[in-house]
Amino acid sequence: MKAEFLDPAVAQYILDRSTPPDSLLEELAAETIAATGDSAGMQITPDQGTFLTMITQLTQPEVAVEVGTFTGYSSLCIARGLSGGTLHCxxxxxxxxxxxxRYWEKAGVTDRVTLTLGPARETLAAFQEPVDLAFLDADKPNYPAYYELLMDRLxxxxxxxxxxxxxxxxxxxxAETDARTVQMREFNDLVREDxxxxxxxxxxxxxxxxxRRR
Known part of the structure; x- marks a missing residue:
């Protein structure tokens, strides 16, 4: 459970009363733990997955972008919410x-997803399509750079x-002054002042x- 800043009982209550993942997402989550070990914590939570699908259904994007795909949980949730658009990972x-x-194929959404491998500061810079919906969940020190690249296209x-x-x-x-915390705090301030x-x-x-882009 990632919501460490919430009372554990409240966090569990939220999870228990949100639409749960289906068997395919549960299978993917289990394989991610087995395959990536301690890195499995990078995977989004089930309630986030439900939220991503719902937001995608509500916004009906023609072009969606994900920066940081990992083993595919979030991309699968976004792809399932598409109604004719394409997700670029x-x-x-x-x-x-x-x-x-493999899981895009199992879910029947391969035709909705395009994957580009390489450093996102370079590959995203080469991506020139206007973007309707984006999800950023990649290496945190580069968040400001990814943010600017996405904003230029949003x-x-x-x-x-x-x-x-x-x-x-x-x-x-x-009192928390470690580098990653400071970086995230500075990123949040950057967005607030934009x-x-x-x-x-x-x-x-x-x-x-x-x-939301004005």
Whole structure:
């Protein structure tokens, strides 16, 4: 459970009363734990998955982008919510995304997903399509760079979702001064001060920032 800043009973209550993952997502989550060990914590939570699918269904994007695919849980949830659009995924790991590709095929969404491998600062810079919906869940030190690349491509009214922005609640504690916490705190301030957007941080899992391009 990632929502460490919530009372555990409240966090569990939220999970128990959200639409649960189906058997395919549960299978993917289990394989991710077996295949990646301690890195499995990078996978989004079931309630985030439900939320991503719902937001995709509500926004009906023609072009969606994901930066940081890992083993494919979030991309599968977004792809399932599409109604004719395409999801473009950017990641550096062929090993981990090979799991994602298998599950896209199992779910019957392969035709909705395009995967580009390589450093996202380079591959995303080469991507020139206007974006309707984006999900950012990649290496945290590069969040500001990814944010600018995505904002340059996000349509007016487009939506960007950014994961891990509460950083286990440490961003709110001035006594926490480790590098990653400071980086996330600075990123949150950067977004808040951006005149191009309207922003709110939701206390889902480890914090999910919703950014709407004006």
């Amino acid at each position: 950017f990641d550096v790991s062929d090993e981990w995304t090979s799991i994602a590709r 349509r007016p009214g487009g939506l960007l979702m950014v994961d891990n922005t509460l950083w286990s609640g440490r961003v709110a504690d001035p 005149p191009r957007v309207t922003v709110v941080i939701l206390p889902i899992a480890d914090g999910l920032t919703m950014v």
